[in-house]
Amino acid sequence: MAELKLSHIYKKFGKVVAVGDFNIDVADGEFISFLGPSGCGKTTTLRMIAGFDKPTEGIITIGDREVSNAEKGFFLAPEKRGIGMVFQSYAVWPHMNVVDNVGYPLKIQNVPKEERLKRVMNMLELVHLKEYAERFPNQLSGGQQQRVALARALVAQPGLLLLDEPLSNLDAKLRESMRFEISAIQKELGITVIYVTHDQSEAMTMSDRIVVMSMGKVQQIGKPYDIYTNPANQMVADFIGLVNFIPAIAKGDRIFMQGSENISFPNPKQIAGNAVLAVRPENITISKTGGMVEGVMHHRFYMGDSVDYRIKVKEQFIRVIQKGSDYTAYHNGDKVFLDFENVMSFENEG
Amino acid sequence: MKKSLPRLDSKFIVIAISVLLLLYFIVFPLLILIYDSLFVNGVFDISNYKEVYGKKVNWKALTNTVQLSLIVMVASVIITFPMAWLVGRTNLPGKKIFRTILVASYMIPPYVGAIAWVQLLNPSVGYLNDFIKFIFGLQKAPFDIYTMGGLAWVLTLFYSPFAFITISRAMEKMDPTLEEAARISGSSPLKTLWDVTLPLMMPSIVAGGLLVFIAAASCFGIPAIVGMPGNIEVMTTRIVTFVYMGDAKGIRDATALAVSMMVIANGLLFFMSWLLSHKDYTTISGKSTRPNIVELGKWKWPAFALVAGYAFIAVILPLTSIVVTSFLVSMSKGLALDNFGIDAWIPVITSSQYLESIWRSVGYGIIAACIGTILSLFVAYLSVKTKITGRSLPDLLVVLGGATPSIVIALALIITFSGNYGLNIYSTMWILIVSYLVKYMTMSVRTIAASLSQVHISLEEAALNSGASWIRTCKDIIMPLVAPSIVAGWFLIFMPSFYELTMSNLLYGADTKSIGVLLYELQTYADTQNASVLSVIILLIVLIGNVILNKVTKGKVSI
Structure with missing residues (x-):
């Protein structure tokens, strides 16, 4: 050996x-x-x-x-x-x-x-x-x-x-x-x-x-x-698994989502200036009533055991994956709210 | 589907004409040859075989041929296998140039090589003999080219490229991870060569060896120039002697020898193709097939010296000898500085006899190449692109022609086309052109077929679908796509036809003497300087042809 x-x-x-x-x-x-x-x-x-x-x-x-x-x-x-x-x-x-x-x-x-x-x-x-x-x-x-x-x-x-x-x-x-x-x-x-x-x-x-x-x-x-x-x-985040990248700006201990100054996440790596937030599709929850950000249901791909959603938030499409039984709960064009969990942050590598 | 009927018709007519031509000019003469050797006036009679092989000189010619061809085959494989491995698989310095040089000797006409080696190693005034005598202070010339050994030497040098090309091609195709797997299993590079590379290459080695055997056995130029002065006869020289007798008996005796040769040559070729199709060595190939380069380490420079030495002896030395001799003022004065001049060139480039021969051969080559390319295109198209029953028959007929020794083809054409069976083209340029086509079309069919098989049938169907006729589709779609291979095919017929000797020597008439025949006559009448001048001219034309061929095919095809 x-x-x-x-x-x-x-x-x-x-x-x-x-x-x-x-x-x-x-x-x-x-x-x-x-x-x-x-x-x-x-x-x-x-x-x-x-x-x-x-x-x-x-x-x-x-x-x-x-x-x-x-x-x-x-x-x-x-x-x-x-x-x-x-x-x-x-x-x-x-x-x-x-x-x-x-x-x-x-x-x-x-x-x-x-x-x-x-x-x-x-x-x-x-x-x-x-x-x-x-x-x-x-x-x-x-x-x-x-x-x-x-x-x-x-x-x-x-x-x-x-x-x-x-x-x-x-x-x-x-x-x-x-x-x-x-x-x-x-x-x-x-x-x-x-x-x-x-x-x-x-x-x-x-x-x-x-x-x-x-x-x-x-x-x-x-x-x-x-x-x-x-x-x-x-x-690495991009190559391993699926991920949404959201442009952001780091100020002190917090990282702010670009264009939404009221939504922020912790900054454990002490990044300064331009940053990127990364969140995996399975770590996002959709709701009709309220959440961190507002968006419009743009498209849904039904895969049986899961549903792969594309939700338009401002100018960006956010990918969300949830279990298949939720498919009928939403329709294209619906106004929805998203909540992010386990959000990762990186320096902007361009 | 209104269009399909006339489409099939034009295709069918063109193809039928091609097949009939091939049958008439390849198969029919060979059948006549066999028939004539076995029957006299319709009665079975093989007394000619008994008589021919009853004579010691013919029997000796047969054993000489077999013995020489075996020696040349074995020597070629022993020399070229390590050479192909060193050039293809190791970090040998200058391996690209060596590859070009080793393949290049293939484009030198064999009889030019023979003339060169006679100049170098004849026992009385050979350059190399004189040089060695001078260096070692010898009284007697160390080598005599006019021996079996000398003959085997020249044949090996000029036919080993067949083995080199076959073996190095197979080596390039082999998946290098097969060797790496042996290395990682604990096997040294040399043991890997023995345990893995060599067994996997065996079918190609045998194929290359047999090609050399057949080529050496069928060769006339080298034994005529190197063997005859030393009274060494082989099958081809015996056949020519019999034909020169000019009477019916001479011809009939010649047929007996020719049929024996044909049986051996074609038998070996069929054995070879059986061998290659029989062993299934195809393996799945992965992505990481970068060439596995063996580091020669301390053997790098010794190996370089070995390959460079061989390339020098096999190619550079004989070519230099020819060129130098062509610029000597007088042969007897040897290599002195004041003995150089263009004296030998003047009679050649001012004599109408020489110039006519050169232009004649260029002309015959061009006519043969044009007819051959068109026929090749149809034959290749038929075998690659159609589903008609018997589509590969014409291809097979062409291969049969190419596989038959030149001397046999020439004899068959003499017997068949001198008026006994209708057509009489004896002593005309057409019998020469037919012989070139029979012998050399196979390479051009191979090249065009390979390129045609790359053109997907849907491209053609799209043209037919757009309303084009089949002929129009050929002109607009197929031709432009396979154009480089057509040019290559043209040169592959033109070049060997241009400098052909064996068949031309039996078939030429008073007004159709080709450059090969003229050169052979000059050499036999001991005018080695003018022979050298003509050789240099032939080499130049072949070189120019190769440069064009290389440009057109981007280095994929050359002679």
């Missing part, structure tokens, strides 16, 4: 900074997700951990072993890092059957044939592929190839498992069941996992901690609950 430590990791391609100053301490057995839009640097970071890309600056340590130190010019090749990895394309070798694919890392370690077969079969049992042992990849479905890739990554009992968007090529149903399967296997083996994804619900449901990335920079590292309820900045 292994801890992972990245300190001051940079990756530059010429003048372009793909990853800038990445720092993290991952505990043994922790499940970490790198989450962010495409091109944010998450895959590059993963490839630096694996050893496929060289960091321009910084130190990477796996367990108690330094694997990359840019300052000393030290760089350990991928095959010497003892890591398991699952690729987005699965990368299951088409010229080998399932047993040979999964057993390959053990073959490299010169594990005797009998023991190798035993360990491969144990792995195949873990991923529910025992009856497919003799098949070739082109006789397997995408989901089954995925399991082969997972079994191959785990068979040598690595301390660290890297997963690069492993579920993105699967259909929606399979994706959901694989999520729980991967989580269960991780808990059973107690392995440290780095999981790269752009799907926030994957990151939220599986991770102990999430690293939110954007434009090559780490925006926030935290537990899913903390990231959702207390995002570090406007970008």
